[in-house]
Amino acid sequence: MQIKALVFDVFGTVVDWRTSITRQVKVFADEHGVAGDWAAFADRWREGYTSGMAEINAGKGAWKNVDDIHRARLDILLGEFDLPNVPEPEIAQLNRAWHRLDPWPDSVSGLSRLKSKFVIATLSNGNVSLLVAMAKFAKLPWDCVLSSELAGRYKPDHAVYRYAASILDLPSEQVMMVAAHSFDLVAAREAGLRTAFVARPNEYGDPALADTPAAGTFDLHARNFNDLASQLSCL
Amino acid sequence: MQIKALVFDVFGTVVDWRTSITRQVKVFADEHGVAGDWAAFADRWREGYTSGMAEINAGKGAWKNVDDIHRARLDILLGEFDLPNVPEPEIAQLNRAWHRLDPWPDSVSGLSRLKSKFVIATLSNGNVSLLVAMAKFAKLPWDCVLSSELAGRYKPDHAVYRYAASILDLPSEQVMMVAAHSFDLVAAREAGLRTAFVARPNEYGDPALADTPAAGTFDLHARNFNDLASQLSCL
Numbered sequence: 001m002q003i004k005a006l007v008f009d010v011f012g013t014v015v016d017w018r019t020s021i022t023r024q025v026k027v028f029a030d031e032h033g034v035a036g037d038w039a040a041f042a043d044r045w046r047e048g049y050t051s052g053m054a055e056i057n058a059g060k061g062a063w064k065n066v067d068d069i070h071r072a073r074l075d076i077l078l079g080e081f082d083l084p085n086v087p088e089p090e091i092a093q094l095n096r097a098w099h100r101l102d103p104w105p106d107s108v109s110g111l112s113r114l115k116s117k118f119v120i121a122t123l124s125n126g127n128v129s130l131l132v133a134m135a136k137f138a139k140l141p142w143d144c145v146l147s148s149e150l151a152g153r154y155k156p157d158h159a160v161y162r163y164a165a166s167i168l169d170l171p172s173e174q175v176m177m178v179a180a181h182s183f184d185l186v187a188a189r190e191a192g193l194r195t196a197f198v199a200r201p202n203e204y205g206d207p208a209l210a211d212t213p214a215a216g217t218f219d220l221h222a223r224n225f226n227d228l229a230s231q232l233s234c235l
Numbered sequence: 236m237q238i239k240a241l242v243f244d245v246f247g248t249v250v251d252w253r254t255s256i257t258r259q260v261k262v263f264a265d266e267h268g269v270a271g272d273w274a275a276f277a278d279r280w281r282e283g284y285t286s287g288m289a290e291i292n293a294g295k296g297a298w299k300n301v302d303d304i305h306r307a308r309l310d311i312l313l314g315e316f317d318l319p320n321v322p323e324p325e326i327a328q329l330n331r332a333w334h335r336l337d338p339w340p341d342s343v344s345g346l347s348r349l350k351s352k353f354v355i356a357t358l359s360n361g362n363v364s365l366l367v368a369m370a371k372f373a374k375l376p377w378d379c380v381l382s383s384e385l386a387g388r389y390k391p392d393h394a395v396y397r398y399a400a401s402i403l404d405l406p407s408e409q410v411m412m413v414a415a416h417s418f419d420l421v422a423a424r425e426a427g428l429r430t431a432f433v434a435r436p437n438e439y440g441d442p443a444l445a446d447t448p449a450a451g452t453f454d455l456h457a458r459n460f461n462d463l464a465s466q467l468s469c470l
Contacts (some may be wrong), residue, residue, distance in 0.1 A: 055339070067404070119367055129404035132354055132379045143368045144380045149402070169364035214332070 001194060002174055003218065003232070006114055007123035007146060009155075009179035010131065011049075012203045015101035015124075015138060016040050021083070024097040028090075029083065036081050039205060044080070048073025053125055053154040060111050065127035065149055071095045090125075098126070099133035103140065104200065110225020113234040121146045123164050123177065125154050128196055146166075156187030165193065178228065182215040196220040196228055236431060236454065237409055238467070241349055242358035242381060242399050244390075244414035245366065246284075249346075249357075250266025250336035250373060253277050263325075264318065271316050274440060279315075288360055288389040300362035300384055306330045319363040333361070334368035338375065339435065345460020346376055348469040356381045358399050358412065360389050379403075391422030393465045400428065413463065417450040424453070431455040431463055 013018045021042040029036060052069035055061065064072075074095050079088060086094075114120050121144040122131050131145045148154045151163035165172040172192030179185050180200035189195050195218035201207040214221060222228035246252045256277040264271055287304030290296065297307045299307075309330050313321060321329075349355050356379040357366050383389045386398035400407040407427030414420050415435035424430050430453035436442040449456060457463035 119371070121367075127404070128379065128402050132356075132403070136354070136378060143371060144363065145378075150385060167363050168367070169362070 001176075003118060003176045003194060004170050005119035005121060005168050005198075006176050006178055007193075009177070009181060009184050010126055010134070011101075012200055013178065013180040013198060014107050014140065015103050015134065016203070017046065017098070017101050018203060018205060019096055020101040021045060024094070024100065028094050029081070032083055032086065034082050039175075041077060041081055043204070044077055045073055048076070049125075057157055057183050059156050062160070063152065064153075066125055067095065067127055067130055070098055074214050096133070099130055100137050101173035102136055103138045106141055106226045108141070110229050113142065113226065113229035114232065115141055117232065117234045119143045119168065121168070122162070123155070123160065124148070144204040156183055158187060158191040159170065161188045161191035161193050170195040171211070176219065181211050185214075185218050186216055195220045196222060198222045198224060198228060236411075238353060238411045239405050239409040240354035240356060240403050241411050241431075242356050242396075242428075244255060244412070244416060244419050245357050245359035245369070246336075247434060247435055248413065248415040249342050250338050250369065251438070252281065252333070252336050253438060253440060255336040256280060256332055259329070259335065263329050265317070265319065267318055269317050276312060276316055278439070279312055280305065280308055283311070284360075292389050292392055294316055298387065299363075301333070301360055302330065302362055302365055305333055312330055331368070334365055335372050336369055339375045339459070341461045343374055343376070345464050348461065348464035349380065349467065350376055351353045352467065352469045354403065356399070356403070358390070358395065359383070389427040390417055393422060393426040395424035396423045396428050411454065416446050419451050420449075421451055428456045431457060433457045433459060433463060443458065 004163035008014055022039045025041050026038045029038060049069055056064060078084060104167045111120055120142060122142055123146050124131055126143055127149045128147045131147060135142055146164050148160045151160045153159045165175045173194060176194035176196055177185055178196045180198050180203060185195040185197055195213040197218045199212040201210045201212045203210050220231055222231060224227060243249055257274045259275045260276050284304055291299060313319060316403060346355055350395060353402050355377060357377055358381050359366055360383045361383045363380055363382045366382060370377055383395045386395045388394045400410045411429035411431055412420055412423035413431045415432060415433050415438060420430040420432055432449040432453045434447045436445045436447045438445050455466055
């Protein structure tokens with residue numbers, strides 16, 4: 001393998017969206033005096049992200065970015081969880097909770113090691129502005145912010161992975177996709193990229209729900225980003 | 236002014252292309268035992284960049300990225316400067332001299348200060364892969380690498396400036412274009428962005444050739460990036 005660039009899935013792979021969203025929604029709900037199962041709220045919100053993107057890849061309607069997809073589901077969830085009549089500026093601020101996600105404990109140190117040897121870029125379905133805000137919040141040291149938004153399709157459409165290699169001016173086999181989700185890596189491999197699976201057993205709370213161990217065999221399998229950096233001979 | 240993001244011209248504004256190219260071409264020519272005026276070579280190379288982009292904006296032929304535009308002019312210059320019959324891998328390596336440009340002395344410290352308060356992004360005609368390589372070489376701490384390549388037009392086409400504001404999800408008046416070239420800022424202003432002129436009197440060697448003082452009045456005029464950071468109340 002002659003790898004020049006690593007491109008990363010972000011939600012779940014780099015950042016712990018579920019803990020971060022649950023916490024932020026609880027703060028919001030407490031301010032409004034409402035009790036509820038906020039981890040369930042986070043899970044329901046995440047489901048809207050998945051189904052919203054699938055509709056766009058299926059050709060149902062014009063492009064919507066992930067901020068817009070999150071907002072559409074949030075408007076539904078506020079009703080379901082007894083939070084109606086929230087003023088618009090507060091809803092907009094809550095929707096940006098996805099810009100303020102904490103990294104996994106090894107993310108920043110591991111990325112910094114990987115950056116010393118490789119180009120490191122996002123390759124997320126999140127929109128560019130979301131990813132830029134998140135990187136500032138979580139101090140993620142990306143060389144470059146790449147997104148499905150730039151390709152005009154959502155992962156796991158192969159066009160997204162090919163776009164990343166093309167815009168980095170690299171043959172696809174010199175680009176490695178890093179993700180905690182097998183479906184993402186299977187698609188990246190089909191598009192010609194190298195693949196690294198990183199275990200994130202707590203992404204959905206209960207480890208039984210996680211995509212760990214990987215459903216498939218990839219070029220590398222790592223316990224976390226520092227393990228990945230060591231396997232790739234980074235200092 | 237309520238500025239959220241600063242977008243930067245790169246060649247001449249952030250990096251000293253002329254000194255860096257002259258030095259690298261001289262090393263290359265010395266290895267081939269050829270004497271010449273390598274600053275003149277650098278200037279002639281730069282001219283090819285400008286004319287190559289103008290042809291594309293005028294609709295003459297398909298998109299060519301800046302690496303390709305540089306290469307087309309380099310192939311001509313090698314003949315003109317008595318460097319024929321250079322092996323292909325050496326030419327390709329020399330063409331990437333534009334990926335290895337030194338920053339002006341204030342660039343890294345000034346950008347780091349500006350980054351503490353604003354999103355900082357490139358907005359260069361250079362292609363994404365060139366800008367990513369240059370950022371690693373020169374340790375430029377961008378939050379995001381934006382390029383004319385993503386807009387499919389070259390500056391000073393207004394579409395490029397509007398694209399930058401759009402992909403950052405900001406109204407154009409919350410984005411400030413920073414450049415050492417009046418033509419770039421005039422176009423950015425016409426597209427609705429805020430503008431900051433930074434003096435780079437030595438860009439072309441002789442200060443009489445530089446675009447300093449600015450040919451126009453912009454929102455801010457700064458001596459260098461640290462002066463700009465101070466004017467924008469960055470620590």
